[in-house]
Amino acid sequence: MMGDPAIDREAFKEFEREGFSRVAQGYDGAIAHVTSQANEGILDAVETGSGSRLLDVACGTGWLSAAALKRQAIVTGLDYAENMVVIGRSRFPQIEFHLGDAENLPFESNKFDAVVCNLGILHFPEPEKAIAESLRVLKSGGRYAFTCWTPPARNPFMALILGAVQTYGIIDVDLPPGPPLFRFGDPDECQKILSASGFTSVSVTELPITWTFSKSQDVMPTIIASSARLGPMLAMQTQEQSHDIENAIIQGAKKYATDNVIQIPASVVLAVGRKP
Template identity: 85%
Template sequence: MTGDPSIDREAFKQFERDGFSRVAQGYDGAIAQVTSQVNEAILDAVETRAGTRLLDVACGTGWLSAAALKRQAIVIGLDYAENMVAIGRSRFPQVEFRVGDAENLPFEPNEFDAVVCNLGILHFPEPEKAIAQSLRVLKSGGHYAFTCWTPPARNPFMALILGAVQTYGIINVDLPPGPPLFRFGEPEECKNILTASGFVSVSLRELPITWTFSRPQDIVPTIIASSARLGPMLAMQTQEQRHDIENAIIEGAKKYAINGVIQIPASVVLAVGCKP
C-alpha cells in the first residue's frame, strides 16, 4: 500500500498542517486530553526512564512529551503545525519543541534511544517515509512506538460519528484525499510495515480510550473545534444533513450515559519495534 497516485502528498500535508494550526487551542482542550490516556503505555513500551533520549513525533501540544519529561527523559517534541508547537512551548517550557516534518526529520542518525508517535501516523501522506526516518534517527537497540485508531467495528466512538455521517450525510466531501484513516488500526498492517522498514521484535496490543462529554449535544461542536479532518467533514455537510447527523449522534450517545456523564469507549492499536 505505497505510492497511491490518487494522493496529492503536498496538498494533503498542507491541509493537515493548516487544519491543526487552526484548531490547536481546541485540540489541546479536548482531543489531547483524550489521547493522553495511553501516554504511559507508550512510554512503557519504549522503556522510557531517566536519561532516555526521546523524540516525540507529531507531538501536538506536548502532552506525551511532558509525560516523558516527568520520567526525567531528555525530550524533543516535533510537529509541523506551528500553533501546536507554540502551545507546547508555553505549557511545557522544560521541553524542547521544534517545527518539523516527520517524513524528513532534522536529526542525525542514531541520536535517540526512543521515538514515539501517538496518533500521528494517520496524518502523514507517506507513513513509510516517517517510519523509515524514525528508524534512521534511532540508536541500535532503540525502540519505536506508534498508535492509530482502530476501525469502527472495534471502536464505538468512531462507529457513532462515521455511522451518522454515512446514514445522513456525505463521507467523501471535498477534502484532499489521504491514506486510509484506519489502515494502521489493523494489527497485521502495523506488523507488516514495521518489519518491512527494518524493525525487529515487533509487538502489538490494543489499548482502551474513553471519550467523555458533559452532554451529548457537546460532541459535534467539540469535534469541529478540535479536529483537522473529522471537523471539516462535519462542517461541510448541508444544514439539513448537519441537523440529522447531530441528532443521530446525540441519540446514539445517550446509551453511553453513566451517572449523568457521556462516556463513549474507543481504542487504539499500539505498535512497537526495536532497531537491530
C-alpha cells in the same frame, strides 16, 4: 501501499498543517485529553526512564512529551503545525520543541533511545517515509512506537460519528484525499510495515480509550472545533444533513450516559519495534 498516486501528498500535508494549526487550542482542550490516555502505555512500551533520549513525533501540544519528562527523560518534540508547537513551548519550556516534518526529520542519525508517535501516523501522506526516518534517528537497540485508531467495528466512538455521517450525510466531501484512516488499525498491517522497515521484536497490542463529554449535545461541536479532518467533514454537510447527523450523534451518545456524563469507549492499536 507506497506512493499512492491518488494522493496529492503536498496538498494533503498542507491541509493537515493548516487544519491542526487552526484547531490547536480546541485540540488541546478536548482531543489531547483523550489521546493522552495512551501515554503511559506508549512510554512503557519504549522503556522510557531517567536519562532516556526520546523524540515525540507529531507531538501536538506536548502531552506525551510532558509525560516522558515526568519520567526524567531528555525529551524533544516535533510537529508540523505551528500553533501546536507554540502551545507546547509556552506550557513546557523544559522541552525542546521543533517545527518540522515527520517524513524528513531534522536530526542526525542514531541520536535517540526512543521515538514515539501517538495518533500521528494517520496524518502523514507517506507513513513509510516517517517510519524510515524514525528508524534512522534511533540508536541501535532503540525502540519505536506508534498508535492509530482502531476501525469502527472495534471502536464505538468512530462507529457513532462515521455511522451518523454515512446514514444522513456524505463521507466523501471535497477534502484533499489522504491515506486510509484506519490502515494501521489493522494489527497485521502494523506488523508488516514495521518488519519491512527494518524493525525487529515487533509487537502489536490494543489500548482502551474513553471519550468523555458533559452532555450528548457536546459531541459534534467538540469534534468540529478540535479535529483537523473529522471536523471539516462534519462542517461541510448541508444544513439538513448536519441537523440529522447531529441528532443521530446525540441520540447515540445518550446510550453511554453514566454518572451525569457521557463516556463513549474507543481504542487504539499500539505498534512497537526495536532497531537492530
